[in-house]
Amino acid sequence: MKKPELLVPAGNLEKLRTAILYGADAVYTGVEGLSLRAQQAEFTMAELEEGVRVAHQQGVKVYAAINISAWNSDLEQVSAKTGELAEIGVDGVILSDPGVLALVRRVAPTMPVHLSTQANTTNTEAVRFWHAQGVSRIVLARELNLEEIAAIASDVPEVELEIFVHGAMCMAYSGRCLLSSHFTGRSANRGECTHPCRWEYMLTERSRPDDPLIVTEDERYSYLLSSKDLRMIEYLSEILAAGVSSLKIEGRMKTVYYVAVVTRTYRWALDAALKDPEAYRCAPEWLAELDKVSHRGYTTGFYLKDKAEVFAGLNPEESYRRAYGLAGTVLQYLPEEGKILVELRNQLTAGDETELLLPETTLTIDSTTMTDEDGKPLATGHNSYRVYFQVDRPVPAGAVLRRRLTRAQIL
Numbered sequence: 489m490k491k492p493e494l495l496v497p498a499g500n501l502e503k504l505r506t507a508i509l510y511g512a513d514a515v516y517t518g519v520e521g522l523s524l525r526a527q528q529a530e531f532t533m534a535e536l537e538e539g540v541r542v543a544h545q546q547g548v549k550v551y552a553a554i555n556i557s558a559w560n561s562d563l564e565q566v567s568a569k570t571g572e573l574a575e576i577g578v579d580g581v582i583l584s585d586p587g588v589l590a591l592v593r594r595v596a597p598t599m600p601v602h603l604s605t606q607a608n609t610t611n612t613e614a615v616r617f618w619h620a621q622g623v624s625r626i627v628l629a630r631e632l633n634l635e636e637i638a639a640i641a642s643d644v645p646e647v648e649l650e651i652f653v654h655g656a657m658c659m660a661y662s663g664r665c666l667l668s669s670h671f672t673g674r675s676a677n678r679g680e681c682t683h684p685c686r687w688e689y690m691l692t693e694r695s696r697p698d699d700p701l702i703v704t705e706d707e708r709y710s711y712l713l714s715s716k717d718l719r720m721i722e723y724l725s726e727i728l729a730a731g732v733s734s735l736k737i738e739g740r741m742k743t744v745y746y747v748a749v750v751t752r753t754y755r756w757a758l759d760a761a762l763k764d765p766e767a768y769r770c771a772p773e774w775l776a777e778l779d780k781v782s783h784r785g786y787t788t789g790f791y792l793k794d795k796a797e798v799f800a801g802l803n804p805e806e807s808y809r810r811a812y813g814l815a816g817t818v819l820q821y822l823p824e825e826g827k828i829l830v831e832l833r834n835q836l837t838a839g840d841e842t843e844l845l846l847p848e849t850t851l852t853i854d855s856t857t858m859t860d861e862d863g864k865p866l867a868t869g870h871n872s873y874r875v876y877f878q879v880d881r882p883v884p885a886g887a888v889l890r891r892r893l894t895r896a897q898i899l
């Protein structure tokens with residue numbers, strides 16, 4: 489049995505550190521101007537150099553996405569940045585464009601190359617084809633089921649296969665879609681998707697433009713294109729049996745809080761599954777954890793063959809549920825005082841239900857112990873305040889504090 493890595497999105501340096509703290513084996517990042525996520529999820533070369541240094545200290549790998557559909561005007565930049573990525577020492581690049589592949593092979597011939605899911609690889613011959621072009625890992629299309637994946641893995645054991653196990657699904661074949669370009673001028677193929685497939689649509693009759701017809705199949709079905717979010721944590725033994733090398737979590741645009749919760753939950757689950765795949769059962773508390781991040785209704789995607797379920801009319805109540813949010817992050821643990829110094833990232837009121845996420849467990853924090861930097865009790869702390877809380881055990885820097893949201897905060 490292969491021991492697949494847990495691969496976590498790192499939209500910036502803070503998220504990279506969070507992913508490492510909570511158990512990632514590898515992270516993937518964007519590269520300024522060259523990845524399929526807009527500016528807010530890309531690293532400058534200086535940040536990437538720092539990220540690689542930090543990750544390698546902890547034995548964690550870093551893959552850099554340069555997966556734009558390149559135009560001629562992009563090629564010079566691709567070539568220059570590939571050289572820099574090789575110097576920085578990233579552990580691989582993720583790409584989808586054959587032209588970018590050719591450039592990478594020329595500029596950095598020993599650089600491991602991962603083919604992005606954007607290339608929509610769905611069969612053994614395609615895997616062999618890309619392998620012959622120098623690709624060492626294929627991120628398979630999300631549209632395959634586990635049986636099909638297992639067949640490919642057994643046909644080409646020499647090629648690493650990566651699959652998504654958690655996160656948002658795309659209505660189109662991963663980003664091959666014009667909705668966002670059409671409505672907002674921001675292209676999904678250039679990393680700027682505004683997710684218009686999640687919007688509500690109406691039909692209008694030509695001569696009655698002011699009289700839209702809401703599209704419904706029944707009372708609960710009004711979202712035309714909206715997909716649910718992928719969640720495969722219950723099926724890790726089946727995934728291990730399929731023989732893939734890497735389990736990928738989607739979401740470079742997601743928050744630090746999301747990265748912390750999803751990474752540690754899959755870390756716990758994957759370790760349990762690897763210990764005894766046959767006996768693996770997903771613990772109810774792991775499902776509860778994954779319900780505590782912002783998400784849409786969950787689905788098993790195409791993996792279990794029931795393809796109809798993925799886009800099965802996500803009703804309005806199922807869109808973006810969240811009950812908890814980021815309260816702050818730990819800057820420092822002060823052992824003599826039994827306190828942590830936290831930088832708040834949202835408003836927190838003494839009495840709010842607050843929990844500290846440690847890599848191995850969750851601590852309840854008494855938010856009424858919140859004090860300011862001078863030690864005075866604080867009734868309410870605001871974003872960027874530095875505050876103290878009492879704790880009864882050591883806490884690593886970067887640990888995430890979450891708070892339960894009130895109904896008003898959720899709406």
Ligand code: SF4
Pocket residue numbers: 657658659660662663664665666667668676681682683684685686
């Ligand atoms: S709009 Fe939806 S279907 Fe289109 S690229 Fe974005 S996520 Fe995918």
